[in-house]
Amino acid sequence: NFGSVLIGIETKDRRNFDLLKANFDAEGVQYQDITDNETLAGFII
Numbered sequence: 165n166f167g168s169v170l171i172g173i174e175t176k177d178r179r180n181f182d183l184l185k186a187n188f189d190a191e192g193v194q195y196q197d198i199t200d201n202e203t204l205a206g207f208i209i
Contacts, residue, residue: 170198170204170207170208172208
């Protein structure tokens with residue numbers, strides 16, 4: 165673990181996130197959906 169990073173991922177189809185989350189889970193990647201977190205989402209350009 166090298167610490168935390170904040171990245172934004174944009175897609176044309178919201179359903180793509182289901183596959184992305186499944187792949188993250190399968191690989192043990194920890195993530196947090198910040199869609200409804202206005203404070204953190206404000207850092208995304």
